[in-house]
Amino acid sequence: MKREIKSSAMERKREVLTNLRGLGVRLYGQMEEGVFPWIKMPSRSIENIFYSPELRQYVLGEKTVRRSARNIRHIRPFTQLVWGAYFAHELARNKKTSTLRDVYYSAQAYDIPFKDQPESNSIITDLETVAGFAREDFNVFPEERSAIFGDLTIEYTVPGYEGKQLNLTSHPDGVLIGPALTSAEFVKTSADKVIAIEKGGLFTRFIEEEVHKRFNALLVLTAGQAPRATRHFIHRLNKELSLPVHVFTDGDPWGMHIAMVIISGSANAAHLRELTTPDAKWSGVWATDIVDYKLPSDDLTEVDVKRLYELQRDPRYEGELWQREIKTFLRIRKKAEQEAFSRYGLTYIVDEYLPAKLEAAS
Amino acid sequence: MAETFEEISPADFFYRNRDIAGFTNPARAIFSSVRELVENALDASDLAGVPPEIYIRVSYEGESGPEAAIYKLMVKDNGSGVPARHIPSAFGQVLFGSKFKLRQTRGTFGLGGKMAILYGQITTHKPAYVTSSKGTSKIHTYKLMIDIQRNRPIILDRKIQANHEQWRGTVVEFYLEGDYFRAMPKILEYLKQTAVVTPYANITFVDPKGRLYKFNRVVTKMPPPPRETLPHPHGVDVETIQRLTRITECRNMLDFMQKHFHRVNENIADRFLKFVETMEIIQEIEQKLTKAEMGPGKEALIQEIKQRLIETKAPEEAEPVIKEVERKLAEAGIPEAETLIQLIRQKLINAPQSFKYKNPSKLKPHEIVKLVQGMKKFEEFRPPASSCLSPLGEELLKIGILKELRPEFVAVCQREPSSYSGHPFIVEVGIAYGGEIPRKNDFVLYRFANRIPLLYDEASDVSWKAIKSINWRRYKITSDMPIAIITHICSTKVPYKTVGKEFISDRPEVNREILNGLREAGRQLKRFLSKQEYIEKEKKRLTVFSKYLPKIAQFSTELAEKEKPPDIEKLLRSVKTLEEGD
Numbered sequence: 001m002k003r004e005i006k007s008s009a010m011e012r013k014r015e016v017l018t019n020l021r022g023l024g025v026r027l028y029g030q031m032e033e034g035v036f037p038w039i040k041m042p043s044r045s046i047e048n049i050f051y052s053p054e055l056r057q058y059v060l061g062e063k064t065v066r067r068s069a070r071n072i073r074h075i076r077p078f079t080q081l082v083w084g085a086y087f088a089h090e091l092a093r094n095k096k097t098s099t100l101r102d103v104y105y106s107a108q109a110y111d112i113p114f115k116d117q118p119e120s121n122s123i124i125t126d127l128e129t130v131a132g133f134a135r136e137d138f139n140v141f142p143e144e145r146s147a148i149f150g151d152l153t154i155e156y157t158v159p160g161y162e163g164k165q166l167n168l169t170s171h172p173d174g175v176l177i178g179p180a181l182t183s184a185e186f187v188k189t190s191a192d193k194v195i196a197i198e199k200g201g202l203f204t205r206f207i208e209e210e211v212h213k214r215f216n217a218l219l220v221l222t223a224g225q226a227p228r229a230t231r232h233f234i235h236r237l238n239k240e241l242s243l244p245v246h247v248f249t250d251g252d253p254w255g256m257h258i259a260m261v262i263i264s265g266s267a268n269a270a271h272l273r274e275l276t277t278p279d280a281k282w283s284g285v286w287a288t289d290i291v292d293y294k295l296p297s298d299d300l301t302e303v304d305v306k307r308l309y310e311l312q313r314d315p316r317y318e319g320e321l322w323q324r325e326i327k328t329f330l331r332i333r334k335k336a337e338q339e340a341f342s343r344y345g346l347t348y349i350v351d352e353y354l355p356a357k358l359e360a361a362s
Numbered sequence: 363m364a365e366t367f368e369e370i371s372p373a374d375f376f377y378r379n380r381d382i383a384g385f386t387n388p389a390r391a392i393f394s395s396v397r398e399l400v401e402n403a404l405d406a407s408d409l410a411g412v413p414p415e416i417y418i419r420v421s422y423e424g425e426s427g428p429e430a431a432i433y434k435l436m437v438k439d440n441g442s443g444v445p446a447r448h449i450p451s452a453f454g455q456v457l458f459g460s461k462f463k464l465r466q467t468r469g470t471f472g473l474g475g476k477m478a479i480l481y482g483q484i485t486t487h488k489p490a491y492v493t494s495s496k497g498t499s500k501i502h503t504y505k506l507m508i509d510i511q512r513n514r515p516i517i518l519d520r521k522i523q524a525n526h527e528q529w530r531g532t533v534v535e536f537y538l539e540g541d542y543f544r545a546m547p548k549i550l551e552y553l554k555q556t557a558v559v560t561p562y563a564n565i566t567f568v569d570p571k572g573r574l575y576k577f578n579r580v581v582t583k584m585p586p587p588p589r590e591t592l593p594h595p596h597g598v599d600v601e602t603i604q605r606l607t608r609i610t611e612c613r614n615m616l617d618f619m620q621k622h623f624h625r626v627n628e629n630i631a632d633r634f635l636k637f638v639e640t641m642e643i644i645q646e647i648e649q650k651l652t653k654a655e656m657g658p659g660k661e662a663l664i665q666e667i668k669q670r671l672i673e674t675k676a677p678e679e680a681e682p683v684i685k686e687v688e689r690k691l692a693e694a695g696i697p698e699a700e701t702l703i704q705l706i707r708q709k710l711i712n713a714p715q716s717f718k719y720k721n722p723s724k725l726k727p728h729e730i731v732k733l734v735q736g737m738k739k740f741e742e743f744r745p746p747a748s749s750c751l752s753p754l755g756e757e758l759l760k761i762g763i764l765k766e767l768r769p770e771f772v773a774v775c776q777r778e779p780s781s782y783s784g785h786p787f788i789v790e791v792g793i794a795y796g797g798e799i800p801r802k803n804d805f806v807l808y809r810f811a812n813r814i815p816l817l818y819d820e821a822s823d824v825s826w827k828a829i830k831s832i833n834w835r836r837y838k839i840t841s842d843m844p845i846a847i848i849t850h851i852c853s854t855k856v857p858y859k860t861v862g863k864e865f866i867s868d869r870p871e872v873n874r875e876i877l878n879g880l881r882e883a884g885r886q887l888k889r890f891l892s893k894q895e896y897i898e899k900e901k902k903r904l905t906v907f908s909k910y911l912p913k914i915a916q917f918s919t920e921l922a923e924k925e926k927p928p929d930i931e932k933l934l935r936s937v938k939t940l941e942e943g944d
Contacts, residue, residue, distance in 0.1 A: 024921020027914065031928035037914055069914055072903055079910040079917075086917035112913065 008240060009185050010157055013092060016137045020089040023130065027082065036070035037078070041130045042271060049270045051315035056263070056278035058270035060129075077123065083112045084127045088138035095159045097139040097179035100124065129271040136182060136229045146230040147174035149207050150191050150218030152241075154184040172207060174221060182229050186240055189218070193358070194237050196220040196280075198249040198258055202338045202349075209350040215358065218243065226262050231275045234262060238277045245277050246361060251285030251295070252335035253307040256325065264316040282321070283357045287328035290336045293353070296343055297334035304335060371513035372456040376477055377484060385481050388430035392540025393548045395478035396420070399437035399534055400553075401468035401814055402475050404560060406441020406532060408587045408752070413579060414563040415440040415531075418553075420542055422570040430539045432486055433570060435478075440531040443496040453479060453492045453534070454506045454515025464854040466588035466751050468814045475534055480508055482538035489518050490536035497530035542570055548817060553577060554766055555808055555815035559754055559850060561762035580765050585758060591750035591854060592624040595634075595737040596784025603730050607722045618722040624784075625744040633672050634743070635718040638736035640671040643705050650702065651694075663694060671706070680707075746786035746854075748779030753788040753852050754813060763794050767846055770796030773886030774848075775879045782871040787853035789872065791879030793887050799844040805829060810850040811858075811866060818864035825849040827868055828876040837884035838891045849876055907937045 027037040042048065042060040052059045067074045087106060091098055098106065104120040107113065114120040124135050152168045158180045165187055168175050175181060195217045197203045203221040212219055218237065222230060237243050247262055249255030259282035265275050290297050311317050312326050329335070341349035384394035400416060407414035416439055423432040444452050456476050479490045493503040505519035546569070553567055557577035562584050565577040593602065612618040619631035648664055667687055674683050684706055691699040754762070756774045763772045774792040781787060800806065809816040809825050820826060829847060839845065851866060859867035866872065911934060915927040
């Protein structure tokens, strides 16, 4: 099955470069006019973070903050921010990647001292807010753990690999979702869905059991809470390839929230877009599955219960499914891991559970 | 068993009690000797009104026991000089010339160098040499010893030289046992601190190793010399009155009071003597009235009766006054008013002889006691005048502190004159900050009394108490800052706490003046520190702007892909001018 793919990676890189240059031009102009350079950006303070039901994610409100180099308390972070923009611009222009740690050390080469890692991280977040792009778009990546496996052919854009294509079934461990993959263009795929899996063990089992073939799916390992690059990647799979997304996690409040962050994002990323996949589905393990499948389970801990009550009030959990599952968890006071299905044999989860859940979702 | 009583001479007394005069051990002895002679020398220059030139030499003359050596001490000044006929007594007789006048002087004992010479004689059996001239045609040199038991100078030799250069001053030279090397730090500290309060003096010191220490004059202006003054009635004791009555030429008490006491005129003398006469009656009336049940008018009534009695000058005026008082007492309903009136009548009319006409030389002991009691109680004496005092003055104090302590900043404050027990005093205070002032865990305190440094028993001094009771935070001052505090009290009688005369007692009047002085100087220092802080902050501001703005310009230029950076000079200038305009 082949279709035309509208890919975004290259275009997005160009947008980032334009955006950063625009910032430079603006500041340059201000100084030329004899004005202390300043910028305005949305406030990221707690009272300016709202949940948008339309976008189905957290967004920043109307409040803005003005940072001016005229202010003695602002000038240092201001300088750091401008340097951050410059550094990101250099990375993008030279098609190089970096990590938050690397940014922290690189600053020293420019005599822009950060007093610690959190300070430099916070400047990168400022830059995200000012520019409206995620740090991954500036080629600043966290340490990678997540992976993808399945029939998707991509074309690299990173230096040295430009034009090279790769099919993501080529390595049985899956392919790391790193800077090179994130910036790659999608070429073609035969898959008709994406299955995101919380744990490495199950991801490997799925590959062994050829879930990708049997269910025509791309398998994504989130490795716990999905990194932002992976969330964006899932977003692209959904948007650019129009693939429905199913998320499988452990049957506990934490697994449930891993699915939710992929779907609706987090408050910390309220200043960013395109990290969410609102149409993705949480397919299990549900609290009701624990009952229906009589899964081996553990008792909920106090922390689990407290978390459930928190989630119950969270606007992202307003949906019927979520409220039902939270209530069920609270009623049965049990939780179960994905591996619990193994009591019915190693292939049960693939042979019985998965088809049922996928069918239920569609 | 019969005890034997013997009379001892003052010289003998000090010989036996040399510890209290600061001659405890060889180290302390040489320190005290230098100190006594230097203070004498400075006093002599003050009297002459010339900026002092003091030359001190200590030279080694030989061994003397394990912890001491024989030294020769020589001190030379350019002061007023001593009249030839007074030289033997001035240097060879302890407590010579007992005075009935008071003057602010440096010497701690009024013994001058006599104690030092006495000590030298005791430890070395060698004579002292004193050379002096008043600037006349002759210079006199005496070779002296002291007859300790008889307290008399023994003149061993006497020379007269022609004074071609009209030299004026005094040279004292004698041998003593001492421990110079243990005393050295104290002697140097003493000279340094002396230089702080005597910035108009040249002080040169050559020690036994031939090392030269010079404390140079930086100003020729001198404070006005202290003037002699009569004792204030509040400050005299029975002994003083007794002595005065023996030597006075006055034939009646009215003259006596005016002649021998500070700021007593005829009117005050008259009122005072009347007060002494009626003191007992008034006391009695006061007692009776205090006990009596009376309204708020009681105090006023006592005052009025007092005034009436004191103002009655002659017996013939007395009758109407007594009538008046009688009426008042009756009105107030005082019991025993009858007895009181009797007493008053007796005192005012039947008094055999009024006090003021009495001959001072014929006062009986109980009358003298009564007189002294009256002096303590009488509230109408005028406060002692401070014009006889010679404070250093704010300008000279500042110069002295800057010269010797080399601080970054100094605040000084001279307080208004005040008095305690009839003795006038003036407190001067300085606070020095930064520069060469050491940073310690606590303030460095320099204490002075009548322009001499006090080096011992600092912790017991009233100055420490005052310093400790101030909340220095209020002045942006903490004890770990490099701060030296200087306190100077000058008085005709410095209120030393002990015979050792090394620290000043905690008189409330003195404490208050020191406190107020410290507060004022503290406020000045606070203003300075605030200004410093502001300048420092401004500097930092400018540094911050000139550090970061060029970087913003640089990176913006790169981002915007421009050829050359924007002109930020104007912005940097504006930061500066804006702040100045603030």
